[in-house]
Structures are given as structure tokens and as C-alpha cells.
Amino acid sequence: MKPVTVPFFISHQGCPHTCVFCDQRTISGAGGALPAHVEILSKIAAWRSGAGGRPVEVAFFGGSFTALPEMIQDDLLAPLQPLLACGEISSVRLSTRPDCIDPERVLWLKNHGVRTIELGVQSMDDVVLDASGRGHTAAASEAAIRCIKRQGVLAGAQLMPGLPGDTPHSSLMSLERVISAGADFVRIYPTIVIRGTELARRYGAGEYFPLSLEQGVTLCKLLLHRALRAALPVIRIGLQADEGLNADTVLAGCWHPSLGQLVSSGLYGDLVGNYVAEGDSVEVFCHPSRLSDVAGHKRSNLERLAGRGVRIRLATDMTLDKKEIMIKRDNGYFRYNLVNDLKYSINEVYQQCARIH
Ligand code: SF4
Structure with missing residues (x-):
């Protein structure tokens, strides 16, 4: 406890x-x-x-x-x-x-x-x-x-x-x-x-x-x-x-x-973003405790994806691990994990943080 x-x-x-x-x-x-x-x-x-x-x-x-x-x-x-x-x-x-x-x-x-x-x-x-x-x-x-x-x-x-x-x-x-x-x-x-x-x-x-x-x-x-x-x-x-x-x-x-939430929800947003394509309309499942992370701080992940023409319907599934999401497509359900299915390149981080001194 x-x-x-x-x-x-x-x-x-x-x-x-x-x-x-x-x-x-x-x-x-x-x-x-x-x-x-x-x-x-x-x-x-x-x-x-x-x-x-x-x-x-x-x-x-x-x-x-x-x-x-x-x-x-x-x-x-x-x-x-x-x-x-x-x-x-x-x-x-x-x-x-x-x-x-x-x-x-x-x-x-x-x-x-x-x-x-x-x-x-x-x-x-x-x-x-x-x-x-x-x-x-x-x-x-x-x-x-x-x-x-x-x-x-x-x-x-x-x-x-x-x-x-x-x-x-x-x-x-x-x-x-x-x-x-x-x-x-x-x-x-x-x-x-x-x-x-x-x-x-x-x-x-x-x-x-x-x-x-x-x-x-x-x-x-x-x-x-x-x-x-x-x-x-x-x-x-x-x-x-x-x-x-x-x-x-x-x-x-x-x-x-809410910096912690901005960061953790950023990971989920990147995970979903990596596995959907422009114009997709999909259902995304996550553990109930991760719903706000997947939606993003003030639904920022959903809004960012909407900007790419991606429509997401969020749902929860108790059987999922907290680090997992599941995307339902026409051809089945696909699971993705924050640890294994998300990659960050230090070069991209450098580009975005170009002004760190
Ligand atoms: S001066 Fe440095 S070591 Fe001392 S309390 Fe502040 S942060 Fe800690």
C-alpha cells in the first residue's frame, strides 16, 4: 500500500x-x-x-x-x-x-x-x-x-x-x-x-x-x-x-x-501518433487509469491527431497493461507498448532542443 x-x-x-x-x-x-x-x-x-x-x-x-x-x-x-x-x-x-x-x-x-x-x-x-x-x-x-x-x-x-x-x-x-x-x-x-x-x-x-x-x-x-x-x-x-x-x-x-502529465501524456500521444495514418478513423483502447494520458493534457493529443485528419474514439479495457494501447482497425485489434513500440532518437531531440545551453 x-x-x-x-x-x-x-x-x-x-x-x-x-x-x-x-x-x-x-x-x-x-x-x-x-x-x-x-x-x-x-x-x-x-x-x-x-x-x-x-x-x-x-x-x-x-x-x-x-x-x-x-x-x-x-x-x-x-x-x-x-x-x-x-x-x-x-x-x-x-x-x-x-x-x-x-x-x-x-x-x-x-x-x-x-x-x-x-x-x-x-x-x-x-x-x-x-x-x-x-x-x-x-x-x-x-x-x-x-x-x-x-x-x-x-x-x-x-x-x-x-x-x-x-x-x-x-x-x-x-x-x-x-x-x-x-x-x-x-x-x-x-x-x-x-x-x-x-x-x-x-x-x-x-x-x-x-x-x-x-x-x-x-x-x-x-x-x-x-x-x-x-x-x-x-x-x-x-x-x-x-x-x-x-x-x-x-x-x-x-x-x-502539470508537467508530469504533459510528459507522460506526450509519450502516449507519440505512441498513438506513430501507429495511425492521416485520415484514419480508429478506436483506441487503454487501461482506465491511462485515459487522460492517451487523450492528452486538455485533450491535446486528440486535437493534435485531429489536425492530421485522424479521428479517434477512446475506450478503456481493464485487461490492458498500463503501458499498452490497443488500436481497433477493420482487420483486427493491434496492441502497442510504450516500452517496445516507441522509439526516440536523440538527434530529433537535439533538433527540437536546439537552444539548450
Ligand atoms: S545550495 Fe545547492 S546543495 Fe545547498 S540546498 Fe541549495 S540546491 Fe541544495
């Missing part, structure tokens, strides 16, 4: 770095203070009461947990220990930097209920990491993923396509390298330009050109498809729309409140 996640944002606390894209206070919507015990416990109690019997997981996001002084890490995890012991919460997850991971720390975290560690990998290209002020190397990310896995803890990798110096090739290579290192899942956050950051200064000075929404969706489709082929879960695409991110704070870049 998928757990309910109770999030706590630890907003830039403990981080001595200034990555060019980062304004943790804006992203988290928090003012920078660490949550007190009473706040942690009351929020967990409130979320538990609405969990409907699902397991409850506590998450510390936003900053670099393991860069905090040990006393503070201990203080944040301490109120959770009795709840873990009696089963009121099932596990803890946190995010941190790859260069703030070592075997002793991971073991200590594991002994305090941490079951998942997400790493801000961002890129596996040292040129991109350097241009983005990350202060660590790709090798540090590989070592951190392996270290976490060796202790039996799940390792996630956050990737940021479109950082300074990034290309479709280096984004894809970054994904390949986290797959090889054994990451259990990824989050993909295309780079956005947030007011007040170094990236905003570079953008304003004409020194940095972010991915547009369209370019970001194109690149993310390639990455999502590669992850699907590797059976690597992509647990989120795009930052959440919250009070901190809005038309005033996001100056540019690939940002949309």
Missing part, C-alpha cells in the same frame, strides 16, 4: 553551498526555521488521522539533511523514534547532497528509521556540475548511490535537465549513469529560473538560456522513456506548484503545474 508522506522542509539548513539555481526558501515555501518537536508530532498526528489506514512515512525535504550538525539531525529524528517503535509511522525519507554521505552516516540513519535517501545528483556531467556551482563531482554521486544501497537503504536521484552547460546528450548520459550506479528511482526537475538566484542574474544578462516548456517536455519524454525501458521508477517530473513558485518567482524555464 502506497504510504502517506508527511513532508517537512528543512530549507537550506546545513548547506554551505550556493548552487546557481537554488533559492530553497522560495522552493519550500518555508522561512528557513527547523521544525520543533511539537510541530513535527502535531503534523504527523493530523496526517495520520486522514491516512485512512495507509502507512505513514515522514520526509525531510528541501535541504541537505546530512550536512546539518549531528546534534540537529538527531534532534529532528528523535521525536520519530517512539512512533516508529509502535508502528504509528512506518519509515523516514530524506534528501541530501551526494558528498555528504558516508557508510557510518547511512548506517546511523538506517538505525533511526530512514529507509530512503534522495540525492541531489542534478547531473552526472562534471562540466555541468561545475558551471552550476554544485561543489561535487559525478563520481561523488555514484559513490553515494552505491554506499546507500550497500546499507540496504533505497537510493533516489534527482536530476535537473537544462542546467548551464547541459545538452540532451549529457542529460541522457546522467540518467544512464544513475541507472548503472543502481538508483532505485529518480525525480526529474527541469531547470527553472527563480527570482533572486545566480541563474536569474545570468538569465537577465543573456549568459544563460533555460529550456522552454516545449523543449523541456521533449527532453523529459526521452528521459522518461529511457527510464521505462530500464524499469526505473520516475516518481515525479517537475517541481510542485506551491505558494513559493508562481508567475512572480519563476522567471523562465520549463515549469508547468
Whole structure:
């Protein structure tokens, strides 16, 4: 059963770095203070009461947990220990930097209920990491993923396509390298330009050109498809729309409140589009949970196909796999799968993302 996640944002606390894209206070919507015990416990109690019997997981996001002084890490995890012991919460997850991971720390975290560690990998290209002020190397990310896995803890990798110096090739290579290192899942956050950051200064000075929404969706489709082929879960695409991110704070870049749906529905749209011809009038079946993906965000896939003179009637079929569609033609039913029957060429992605810098 998928757990309910109770999030706590630890907003830039403990981080001595200034990555060019980062304004943790804006992203988290928090003012920078660490949550007190009473706040942690009351929020967990409130979320538990609405969990409907699902397991409850506590998450510390936003900053670099393991860069905090040990006393503070201990203080944040301490109120959770009795709840873990009696089963009121099932596990803890946190995010941190790859260069703030070592075997002793991971073991200590594991002994305090941490079951998942997400790493801000961002890129596996040292040129991109350097241009983005990350202060660590790709090798540090590989070592951190392996270290976490060796202790039996799940390792996630956050990737940021479109950082300074990034290309479709280096984004894809970054994904390949986290797959090889054994990451259990990824989050993909295309780079956005947030007011007040170094990236905003570079953008304003004409020194940095972010991915547009369209370019970001194109690149993310390639990455999502590669992850699907590797059976690597992509647990989120795009930052959440919250009070901190809005038309005033996001100056540019690939940002949309439904970015994940734009990308996943783009895959289904491409799959259908590959197997229908101009003037076709066909019935397309999919798993019920994929109906909106096949139709596209605000029915954009259907409209695009209509522009090619293709008429689609959508229907659902519980027996289909979630990654499958079935097209009914005069001569029978034909099944197509997102993983095997859809191909993306990096050259096409380059053409569409020609202005990635
Ligand atoms: S390491 Fe994380 S918290 Fe620190 S500046 Fe970079 S993105 Fe922000």
C-alpha cells in the first residue's frame, strides 16, 4: 500500500553551498526555521488521522539533511523514534547532497528509521556540475548511490535537465549513469529560473538560456522513456506548484503545474501518433487509469491527431497493461507498448532542443 508522506522542509539548513539555481526558501515555501518537536508530532498526528489506514512515512525535504550538525539531525529524528517503535509511522525519507554521505552516516540513519535517501545528483556531467556551482563531482554521486544501497537503504536521484552547460546528450548520459550506479528511482526537475538566484542574474544578462516548456517536455519524454525501458521508477517530473513558485518567482524555464502529465501524456500521444495514418478513423483502447494520458493534457493529443485528419474514439479495457494501447482497425485489434513500440532518437531531440545551453 502506497504510504502517506508527511513532508517537512528543512530549507537550506546545513548547506554551505550556493548552487546557481537554488533559492530553497522560495522552493519550500518555508522561512528557513527547523521544525520543533511539537510541530513535527502535531503534523504527523493530523496526517495520520486522514491516512485512512495507509502507512505513514515522514520526509525531510528541501535541504541537505546530512550536512546539518549531528546534534540537529538527531534532534529532528528523535521525536520519530517512539512512533516508529509502535508502528504509528512506518519509515523516514530524506534528501541530501551526494558528498555528504558516508557508510557510518547511512548506517546511523538506517538505525533511526530512514529507509530512503534522495540525492541531489542534478547531473552526472562534471562540466555541468561545475558551471552550476554544485561543489561535487559525478563520481561523488555514484559513490553515494552505491554506499546507500550497500546499507540496504533505497537510493533516489534527482536530476535537473537544462542546467548551464547541459545538452540532451549529457542529460541522457546522467540518467544512464544513475541507472548503472543502481538508483532505485529518480525525480526529474527541469531547470527553472527563480527570482533572486545566480541563474536569474545570468538569465537577465543573456549568459544563460533555460529550456522552454516545449523543449523541456521533449527532453523529459526521452528521459522518461529511457527510464521505462530500464524499469526505473520516475516518481515525479517537475517541481510542485506551491505558494513559493508562481508567475512572480519563476522567471523562465520549463515549469508547468502539470508537467508530469504533459510528459507522460506526450509519450502516449507519440505512441498513438506513430501507429495511425492521416485520415484514419480508429478506436483506441487503454487501461482506465491511462485515459487522460492517451487523450492528452486538455485533450491535446486528440486535437493534435485531429489536425492530421485522424479521428479517434477512446475506450478503456481493464485487461490492458498500463503501458499498452490497443488500436481497433477493420482487420483486427493491434496492441502497442510504450516500452517496445516507441522509439526516440536523440538527434530529433537535439533538433527540437536546439537552444539548450
Ligand atoms: S546543495 Fe541544495 S540546498 Fe545547498 S545550495 Fe545547492 S540546491 Fe541549495
